[in-house]
Amino acid sequence: MRLWTLHPSCLDAKGLVALWREALLAQKVLQGNTRDIFIGLRPLVVLMSWSLFRGRRAARLRLYWRSFNDAKCLPVFAGACRETISAATSYAHLPGNMTNNELTVGVLGGMGPEATVDFMTRVLALTSAKKDQDHIHMLVDHNPKVPNRQAAIRGTGEDAGPALAAMAQRLESAGAGFLVMPCNSAHAFLQAIRAVTGLPLVSIIRESVREIARVSSGAKEVGVMATDALLETGIYQTALLEAGLAPLLPPADELGRLMDLIGRIKAGDKGREVADEMSTLAELLASSGADVIIAACTEIPLVLHAGNISVPVISTTDVLARRTVEIARGGAMPACES
Numbered sequence: 001m002r003l004w005t006l007h008p009s010c011l012d013a014k015g016l017v018a019l020w021r022e023a024l025l026a027q028k029v030l031q032g033n034t035r036d037i038f039i040g041l042r043p044l045v046v047l048m049s050w051s052l053f054r055g056r057r058a059a060r061l062r063l064y065w066r067s068f069n070d071a072k073c074l075p076v077f078a079g080a081c082r083e084t085i086s087a088a089t090s091y092a093h094l095p096g097n098m099t100n101n102e103l104t105v106g107v108l109g110g111m112g113p114e115a116t117v118d119f120m121t122r123v124l125a126l127t128s129a130k131k132d133q134d135h136i137h138m139l140v141d142h143n144p145k146v147p148n149r150q151a152a153i154r155g156t157g158e159d160a161g162p163a164l165a166a167m168a169q170r171l172e173s174a175g176a177g178f179l180v181m182p183c184n185s186a187h188a189f190l191q192a193i194r195a196v197t198g199l200p201l202v203s204i205i206r207e208s209v210r211e212i213a214r215v216s217s218g219a220k221e222v223g224v225m226a227t228d229a230l231l232e233t234g235i236y237q238t239a240l241l242e243a244g245l246a247p248l249l250p251p252a253d254e255l256g257r258l259m260d261l262i263g264r265i266k267a268g269d270k271g272r273e274v275a276d277e278m279s280t281l282a283e284l285l286a287s288s289g290a291d292v293i294i295a296a297c298t299e300i301p302l303v304l305h306a307g308n309i310s311v312p313v314i315s316t317t318d319v320l321a322r323r324t325v326e327i328a329r330g331g332a333m334p335a336c337e338s
Contacts, residue, residue, distance in 0.1 A: 103328045104137040106176025106199070108167045110144040111183035112266045115298035115317065119182035122321035136328040139174050141167040149185040150229040161192030168193045168201075178202065178333065180324050184296050184316055185230045200333045207323050208294055208316045209239045215312045216292040221246045223290030223311075225282065225304075226297055227262065228255050236296055248290045254281055265299040275303040286311045 109116035120138065129135050146164060151157025164186060168179060179201040181187065187205050194201070212219055222245050224236050231237070237247040250258060258281055264274050282293055282304060292312045295301050306313040327333060 101330055102136060103177035103330075104139060104175055105324050105328050106168070106171030106174070106179045107138055107140040107142075108164060108171070108179060108181040108183075108186070108193075109140050109142045111146055111149065111181075111186050112299060113142065113144050114266075114268075114302065116140070116142055116182055118302060119298065119317050119321055122318055123324055126321055126325045136325060139171050139176050141171055143167055146186070149183070149188065150227055153185065153188050153229040153233060159189075159192075160186065161189040164189050165192045165196045168197045168199070172197045172199050178327055180204070180320055182298050182317060182320055184236075184298065185227050187235060188230065188233050202320065202323055202327065204298075204316050204320045205235055205239055205296075208296065208314055208319045209236075209243050209245070211314050211319045212243070212245065212292055212294075215314060219245065219291035219312075221248045221289050221291050223248045223250075223282070223285030223288070223293040224296050225250065225258060225285070225293060225300055228259055230296070231255070236294070248285060248288060250281065250285060254284060257281060261303075262297055262299050265302055270303050275305075278304045279308050282309045282313065 107116065107119070109119070120140065123138065124135065127135050143163065146167075147158035147160045149160050152160040164181075171179060176199060179193070179197070179199050181201065181204065184204055187203060190201065190203075212222060222240055224231065224240075224247055226236060231249055237249075240247045249255070257277065261274055261278055261281075278300065285293055286309065290311060292314060293309065294314045294316065295304055296316055298317045301315040301317045304313065304315075306315070323331075
């Protein structure tokens with residue numbers, strides 16, 4: 001069972017050597033030279049192998065857990081060891097999904113379509129570039145056919161997990177070095193994605209909660225403008241509480257108005273009436289005690305502008321776009337998180 005995938009930039013020289021030595025140890029076990037010692041370390045061992053995509057080595061390491069109790073695993077381990085030794089000695093020459101020390105980003109998009117385009121536009125705006133080649137490489141699976149996330153969360157519609165998992169697999173096969181998903185509600189299906197790929201996925205929710213300390217360090221209560229189904233999952237509330245912040249949610253009537261506005265935006269209505277009503281809902285949260293507001297649906301920033309609200313407003317689209325550029329340009333990878 002594959003557990004996760006790491007880009008080599010996550011490992012320093014000592015980390016690469018440690019994994020290489022582990023593979024050498026496993027090779028000795030396969031040769032029967034250290035089986036007794038290894039069994040003392042049972043039940044699991046970590047191995048590293050390289051993937052091949054279209055004749056190129058993909059610049060990522062796949063970590064496997066395997067038990068040597070099953071003799072059928074031995075050929076698998078032998079091949080992994082051989083690949084590991086070969087790859088570790090030629091690491092400096094890997095092209096794969098790294099170009100000029102930059103990572104290719106895989107975007108799970110289309111939820112909704114205009115929100116994805118807005119995300120890409122913001123990535124471009126945040127990238128310091130003087131020519132085409134200075135921009136980061138984005139692989140975008142723009143798929144508006146993903147089942148409705150709200151109905152899927154409630155169990156009243158088709159599960160969105162399989163479609164998202166298939167998108168992640170396509171992006172990984174195409175050479176993405178990490179994944180992003182500019183849709184907050186779709187993060188309710190992260191487990192389905194992580195079951196099929198070990199590529200790091202930048203959580204728009206965790207990154208947006210971290211952004212609070214930057215824009216409003218003294219904030220205690222955080223207003224969350226999100227879809228009703230996402231709020232029912234408690235994902236945002238949990239992330240805020242873990243950060244020592246109190247979530248402030250819209251009451252039922254205001255949440256109903258918010259859902260209506262999101263639907264109108266998805267239908268192409270970004271007119272003055274929609275924008276004014278969205279600002280009114282944000283101000284109601286502020287007047288209820290919110291020190292900062294998270295626009296936790298990527299349709300909301302299409303009409304809500306921070307300068308029109310009395311408290312700071314965090315656009316989750318902006319946050320994700322900024323982190324995307326940082327990571328693609330060599331910034332620290334996110335930890336595996338929900």
